[in-house]
Amino acid sequence: MRGIDPMPHSAFASERRLLTGVLLAFLGVALLAALDIASDLREGTTLAHVAVEAGVLLVGLLGSIFMARRLVHTLRQARAVQREAFELAEQLEVTRAEAIRWRCEARELMEGLAAALDGQFARWNLSPAEKEVALLLLKGLSHKEVAEIRSVTEATARQQARAVYKKAGLSGRHDLAAFFLEDLMLPVEPEAKTSQDTPSGMQG
Numbered sequence: 490m491r492g493i494d495p496m497p498h499s500a501f502a503s504e505r506r507l508l509t510g511v512l513l514a515f516l517g518v519a520l521l522a523a524l525d526i527a528s529d530l531r532e533g534t535t536l537a538h539v540a541v542e543a544g545v546l547l548v549g550l551l552g553s554i555f556m557a558r559r560l561v562h563t564l565r566q567a568r569a570v571q572r573e574a575f576e577l578a579e580q581l582e583v584t585r586a587e588a589i590r591w592r593c594e595a596r597e598l599m600e601g602l603a604a605a606l607d608g609q610f611a612r613w614n615l616s617p618a619e620k621e622v623a624l625l626l627l628k629g630l631s632h633k634e635v636a637e638i639r640s641v642t643e644a645t646a647r648q649q650a651r652a653v654y655k656k657a658g659l660s661g662r663h664d665l666a667a668f669f670l671e672d673l674m675l676p677v678e679p680e681a682k683t684s685q686d687t688p689s690g691m692q693g
Contacts, residue, residue: 505560505563505564505567508556508559508560508563509560511552511556512553512556512557512560515549515550515552515553515556516549516553517549518545518548518549518552519546519549519550519552519553520549522542522543522545522546522549523546525542526542526543526546606624606627606669607620609669610623613653613656613657614656615653615656618639618649619649619652619653619656621639622635622639622646622649622650622653623653623665625638625639626650626653626662626665626666627665627666627669632646632647632650633646635650650662653665
């Protein structure tokens with residue numbers, strides 16, 4: 490977070506109250522020392538006593554300056570953290586909106602894909618059991634896994650898979666997957682030939 494301590498708002502508030510209290514204490518000490526010095530000067534107090542009180546005044550002023558700087562730094566830090574929290578909240582809202590949009594688009598795509606698969610299975614005149622087997626094969630499941638899911642023997646699963654391939658006019662699992670996936674694969678554009686790729690004898 491760009492070097493800013495992730496202090497919670499309550500921690501900033503507590504530190505701000507503490508710094509404000511200490512700052513007021515230093516200012517009070519400095520003010521009392523200044524008043525005492527002014528009174529002593531009017532009464533003609535010794536120089537040593539005035540020097541001691543001047544030292545107290547200096548300590549109060551320096552302490553006030555230090556605490557004021559610390560308080561300003563804390564306030565700036567709190568504002569920076571609040572600003573980052575606001576920016577993160579905005580980014581979260583954008584991300585949430587994108588996620589909702591993606592789920593809607595994905596749902597539409599999946600519904601369209603399911604309808605396309607079901608339509609093709611119908612054109613192949615697959616039975617309900619064969620449709621289920623075909624879907625499981627498209628998902629990459631083995632005959633043994635298909636049999637376990639459908640609670641049938643592996644031999645039955647293999648027989649139903651062969652029935653799917655026969656009705657579809659396909660040779661096997663790979664052809665079944667390729668039948669549905671080849672239209673989804675973008676063709677690879679051939680690279681444009683450069684003058685260096687052209688044989689020297691064909692150059693004009």
